[in-house]
Amino acid sequence: MNIGSVLEGLFTQNQFMAAIIVDNKGIVLSVSETYLQVLNLTKEEVVGKPIKEVTPHTRVFTILATGKAMVGYNWKVNGHNMIASTIPIIKDGETVGAFAYSVFPDIWDAKNLVENLLSELNMYRDEVDSLYTAKYTFDDIVSKDKGMEMLKSFARQIANHPFTTVLITGESGTGKDLFANAIHNASPRSRFPFLRINCAAIPENLLEAELFGYEEGAYTGAKKGGKPGKFELAHGGTIFLDEIGEMSLSMQSKLLIVLQEQEIERLGGSFPIKIKVRVIAATNRSLEQLIQEKKFREDLYYRLNVVRLEVPPLRQRKQDIPVLIRHFIDKLNPRLRTMIANISPKSLKLLEQYHWPGNVREMENMLERAIIMADMENGRSLDCRHFKFLQNRCSSEAPLELQSLKVASQKFEEELIARALETSNFNLAKAAEQLEIDLSTLYKKIKKYGIET
Ligand SMILES: Nc1ncnc2c1ncn2[C@@H]1O[C@H](COP(=O)(O)OP(=O)(O)O)[C@@H](O)[C@H]1O
Ligand SMILES: [Mg+2]
CATH class of the missing domain: 3.40.50.300 (P-loop containing nucleotide triphosphate hydrolases)
Known part of the structure; x- marks a missing residue:
């Protein structure tokens, strides 16, 4: 009988199909590569052998006896959970063999595949939604x-x-x-x-x-x-x-x-x-x-x-800054799975003085980073150190400690310049005037301290 060779070509190359064909005595005629992998056996160890020796719990004998297909049963081999089907091969009204197969060698692969497809579908659905x-x-x-x-x-x-x-x-x-x-x-x-x-x-x-x-x-x-x-x-x-x-x-x-x-x-x-x-x-x-x-x-x-x-622009509606910060903290917490409750008064004040070149979008991004940073410290409150551009202005919160005069005066100078920039709404000429220095000196110092303008 050469059913094996006829069908063999259909499935041996198909990597998604685990399949095996037996004759009416239960002798294996053919087996797919994928099923050999699942069985962890070589072709020589399977083909020509009674199927009972390969998989003792096989159902092919039931199918050979009844001549009826069994579709979609659970089939576990070597820790792989498969959904298998076995159908009789009938020739001239006589059962001459059986063909057992599982389209997905592992049910979890199938599950993953379905989940991936579903999430992809949802992505496109979202996209279409947002388009229309x-x-x-x-x-x-x-x-x-x-x-x-x-x-x-x-x-x-x-x-x-x-x-x-x-x-x-x-x-x-x-x-x-x-x-x-x-x-x-x-x-x-x-x-x-x-x-x-x-x-x-x-x-x-x-x-x-x-x-x-x-x-x-x-x-x-x-x-x-x-x-x-x-x-x-x-x-x-x-x-x-x-x-x-x-x-x-x-x-x-x-x-x-x-x-x-x-x-x-x-x-x-x-x-x-x-x-x-x-x-x-x-x-x-x-x-x-x-x-x-x-x-x-x-x-x-x-x-x-x-x-x-x-x-x-946001810098021209400072009253919106605290309510927007509150809004984004509440909006971001569930998304980031964090529990940040509030923001320190000092950093709120500094954020109100900031000139927000990227407006509300910048604020949302900045808060997202700050919330993640605070959460990594197991904190519940946002502080200046969580905002990159405020970091060097945090220092004034620290108690006075003995340090070199040079470092201390530089810190002071930096803070003073930052403040002048804020109060002048980042008008450099005005800030230079307030500080009673000329514009080129101001430029130099801004560059030296890396102050954002
Ligand atoms: N007044 C606001 N209240 C809440 N969220 C805001 C507000 N203004 C802007 N946003 C948010 O800031 C981001 C940028 O807003 P968007 O409308 O895209 O700005 P634009 O189109 O002017 O560049 C969006 O995520 C938006 O939801
Ligand atoms: Mg836009």
């Missing part, structure tokens, strides 16, 4: 500062005007994304998609297809059946054009036409498609200056700048 829905609401914008509170209530009003184009400006990390999300969620468009597109991250030659879509055969490599653009996908909802200041002049012209005509045409398409979306644009650049430099179209600027939200 707005995550944040106005409640997520934490603030105490009066100006910020006014900005929030103004933005809430804008949300109610679903056709109004909004331009959000502000330094990087101030919360522009947050505002765009919140406006969409508070608007009558909230049940429709929210699509964000980062104009800086997408190569210029792809941006047009991304925004407006294309028809089949529009260019080499274009997908079969074409593809809708973000404007189409956002139908009824909001499209958020982030980093609009980075858009090329030729794309700006195309965008302008779309905004004027309220319709798009797919690349390679032959008919216009009406669009019904609100446009929110954001940038950390000064569009006014880009216009001067002829890098931004003035007419597009007026189209976008219908309603303007200027999110102030």
Whole structure:
């Protein structure tokens, strides 16, 4: 009988399959490499031998006797937990052998595989979610500062005007994304998609297809059946054009036409498609200056700048600093599995004086590091030593001890300079004036002490 050789080719090469074939007497005809590994035996030790000698608890005799398959039973060999199946091999109505196999040699491998696939699936699900829905609401914008509170209530009003184009400006990390999300969620468009597109991250030659879509055969490599653009996908909802200041002049012209005509045409398409979306644009650049430099179209600027939200930098809303710190401690603790309760008054004061070039994003990152550092010391409270840039200013907290005059006066000088910089809002000329030294001396000392400006 040569069933073995017929089937052999099917599974011996398949590394995911542990399999064995016996004849109607239970003599092994063939075995896969993977199963040999599981058995920890060589081919010679298995093939041609009674299966009872190989695996004493084998079920093939039941299958040979009944002629019925047994599918999905637990099968343990050499500590490997497998889910196995055995089916009879029938020829001319007669059982001539049996084929036993397990697709995954180890059930835990299968479990891991499923878990990996599930987490991958969730990752993509998240990504799709974040692509089409707005995550944040106005409640997520934490603030105490009066100006910020006014900005929030103004933005809430804008949300109610679903056709109004909004331009959000502000330094990087101030919360522009947050505002765009919140406006969409508070608007009558909230049940429709929210699509964000980062104009800086997408190569210029792809941006047009991304925004407006294309028809089949529009260019080499274009997908079969074409593809809708973000404007189409956002139908009824909001499209958020982030980093609009980075858009090329030729794309700006195309965008302008779309905004004027309220319709798009797919690349390679032959008919216009009406669009019904609100446009929110954001940038950390000064569009006014880009216009001067002829890098931004003035007419597009007026189209976008219908309603303007200027999110102030964190250093200009110091009242927000303590509430944001509290907010992030509460938000980060569960994520980092830490139990930091508070922050020392001295470091809070120093953080309030800091000029936060990276704004709220910088604060979030800085707190994450500080929390991890404090947690490693088993601490419950954040202190200056947990913030890298505050470390050299911590020393004044230490009791006065005998030290060299040179070291002590340098420390004092460093602290004085840092303080002058803070009170002058990092205006170097002003700080030099306060310290009654000239600007070049100040520069030198800043460099010497490595003070962040
Ligand atoms: N007022 C705020 N309250 C809570 N979190 C904020 C606030 N402003 C900014 N953030 C957080 O700071 C980070 C940067 O905000 P983002 O909106 O992306 O800034 P931008 O778009 O201006 O660069 C985000 O993680 C955001 O959740
Ligand atoms: Mg942003």
